[in-house]
Amino acid sequence: MKMTVVRILLVLAPLLLWMVSRVPLEGIAVAEDRATGREVFLQNCALCHVSGLGMAPRVDNLQEWESRLSAGRSVLQASVLRGKGGMPPKGGNASISDSQAVAALDYMVSRVLQSERNPQVAGR
Numbered sequence: 001m002k003m004t005v006v007r008i009l010l011v012l013a014p015l016l017l018w019m020v021s022r023v024p025l026e027g028i029a030v031a032e033d034r035a036t037g038r039e040v041f042l043q044n045c046a047l048c049h050v051s052g053l054g055m056a057p058r059v060d061n062l063q064e065w066e067s068r069l070s071a072g073r074s075v076l077q078a079s080v081l082r083g084k085g086g087m088p089p090k091g092g093n094a095s096i097s098d099s100q101a102v103a104a105l106d107y108m109v110s111r112v113l114q115s116e117r118n119p120q121v122a123g124r
């Protein structure tokens with residue numbers, strides 16, 4: 001009897017953990033929330049911006065970002081929200097909010113800057 005309970009708990013544990021970990025992500029998105037920005041990035045931006053697909057500037061390559069960063073955050077923000085060149089608005093996912101898209105942008109920029117401080121991450 002005791003063993004059965006333990007077995008059921010073992011089976012359910014990953015499911016419970018998954019449910020608990022999902023809760024904050026489905027709450028109200030806060031633009032400043034790094035975790036949310038990372039999540040949005042992974043789901044909507046990484047495809048192009050990790051590999052450089054379609055000539056997208058890569059997150060681990062500061063050189064590809066220098067001129068873009070110098071244009072300023074509001075210019076980059078407008079590009080993300082309205083699209084630019086090969087990039088559709090919000091990376092092609094109209095269901096994410098403006099603040100989620102901006103949170104992903106901020107997360108991306110923090111990774112770009114990190115690649116400069118830590119060249120090993122950037123692989124150059």
Ligand code: HEC
Binds near residue numbers: 044046049054076079
């Ligand atoms: C389908 C591929 C693709 C996806 C998905 C994508 N991008 Fe891009 N992104 C591009 C390409 C290509 C460019 C270069 C556009 C150009 O300069 O012509 C670009 C450029 C950018 C720039 C620079 C804009 C500028 O003004 O120079 C930013 C910032 C950016 N993307 C952020 C994002 C964010 C944030 C997401 C996710 C919400 C995202 N991208 C999703 C392909 C993509």
